[in-house]
Amino acid sequence: MRVAGSAMIRMHMSAKPAHATHHHHTHNAKGFVREVATACTQRGLRLTEIRLQVLELIAASDKPVKAYDLLDRLKDARSNAAPPTVYRALDFLIDNGFIHKLQSINAYVSCHHPSVVHQVPFLICDVCESATEICDERVSGMLADQARTLGFRARAQTLEVHGVCRHCSTH
Numbered sequence: 706m707r708v709a710g711s712a713m714i715r716m717h718m719s720a721k722p723a724h725a726t727h728h729h730h731t732h733n734a735k736g737f738v739r740e741v742a743t744a745c746t747q748r749g750l751r752l753t754e755i756r757l758q759v760l761e762l763i764a765a766s767d768k769p770v771k772a773y774d775l776l777d778r779l780k781d782a783r784s785n786a787a788p789p790t791v792y793r794a795l796d797f798l799i800d801n802g803f804i805h806k807l808q809s810i811n812a813y814v815s816c817h818h819p820s821v822v823h824q825v826p827f828l829i830c831d832v833c834e835s836a837t838e839i840c841d842e843r844v845s846g847m848l849a850d851q852a853r854t855l856g857f858r859a860r861a862q863t864l865e866v867h868g869v870c871r872h873c874s875t876h
């Protein structure tokens with residue numbers, strides 16, 4: 706896992722990006738939801754109906770989902786969930802590492818490794834709005850160390866790189 710992550714970060718940092726990013730969560734949305742359900746059982750967390758609905762909507766999307774889209778889609782699904790309920794469900798999913806919030810575009814994306822809580826950088830394409838999770842915690846770890854050294858109690862990190870993805874720059 707670490708080795709793959711390192712290779713990946715080098716790839717994206719180089720001037721000419723090579724191949725192989727994985728934007729597509731959709732092909733395995735069901736598997737992802739099952740993985741989260743299992744993690745909830747193991748950790749004694751309750752995956753309530755609204756939490757599950759929100760998770761399924763995010764899992765089914767191949768792009769980060771904006772909060773207002775989420776509210777719209779829930780309305781379509783005839784869920785009568787009020788916005789505060791939806792935001793609480795999102796907080797639950799974020800706090801437990803099942804999804805990530807992309808602060809710079811105010812959108813949510815499912816996590817590639819929902820069974821482990823982690824903070825990792827994202828590459829966000831300004832053209833197609835895809836978000837690629839970089840499975841490498843080195844940058845995050847470095848920031849956490851620096852913060853600790855300065856006596857700063859870090860609560861959250863936002864590591865988001867904007868640009869144009871390989872697909873959009875070649876099409």
Ligand SMILES: [Zn+2]
Pocket residue numbers: 805815816817818823825838
């Ligand atoms: Zn993740």
Ligand SMILES: [Zn+2]
Pocket residue numbers: 830831832833834835869870871872873874
């Ligand atoms: Zn793109």
